Amino acid sequence: MGPTQLADHDVHRLYADHHGWLQAWIRRRTGCSQRAADLAQDTFLRVLSARAKGIAVYLEQPRAYLATIARGLVVDQWRRQQLEQAWLDTVAAHPGAVQASPEHSALILETLHEVDAMLRGLPGKVRRAFLLVQLEGLPHRVVASQLGVSDRMVKKYLAQALVHCAVLEAELDGLLVE
Structure with missing residues (x-):
């Protein structure tokens, strides 16, 4: 058909x-x-x-x-x-932390979902470089070695990821609409 x-x-x-x-x-x-x-x-x-x-x-x-x-x-x-x-596991692991209201928790979860979607939308090496630098705190040369690319390429990957972050932030702030 x-x-x-x-x-x-x-x-x-x-x-x-x-x-x-x-x-x-x-x-x-x-x-x-x-x-x-x-x-x-x-x-x-x-x-x-x-x-x-x-x-x-x-x-x-x-x-x-x-x-x-x-x-x-x-x-x-x-x-x-x-x-x-x-x-929920993170919140439970920090019992002394201030508990968020249901509304605030919903906003946090929605933001986490948006960040997750943004990260999944990145090419594999870009996502991996971004996470290694931002979450693991690894220097560019170590990330480059792990990914089998040059330091310069890691910088390009990070720039690409940061552009995606800026777009996401603008969307969350209501500055961009689809």
């Missing part, structure tokens, strides 16, 4: 024919029927969003198409849960 623009009846048919299957597919991967229901709905929202943007959809294998979207959503949720657990 190839790529096509979905009409209203196509979306309804896709949902009616595959929603139950998709929800069961997600439930097998997550072990949670509530999470499966939410992610199945989110999958169809992505389909509707693509349709609204005029993005062509491949309907030759609708289950493969839906599973690809759902798989990404499951991975994103798993990643979010890991990040949130790491935050």
Whole structure:
């Protein structure tokens, strides 16, 4: 069939024919029927969003198409849960620290998710150089040796990562919009 623009009846048919299957597919991967229901709905929202943007959809294998979207959503949720657990573990490990309000905690978690997404969007060596310098405090020459590149290349990698950080900061401050 190839790529096509979905009409209203196509979306309804896709949902009616595959929603139950998709929800069961997600439930097998997550072990949670509530999470499966939410992610199945989110999958169809992505389909509707693509349709609204005029993005062509491949309907030759609708289950493969839906599973690809759902798989990404499951991975994103798993990643979010890991990040949130790491935050909770960090807070619990410092009982003397000031406890943040639920609103402040939500802002911190959202910022952590944005930083995580930004880091995942960087090329591998750029991300690794940035983390080695910023988190490990390693000098450029040591990072260069670990990555098998020149000191100059490490500086380029760091500049590239810092540009991404500046864009993220501007987005978080509401200065940039998509």
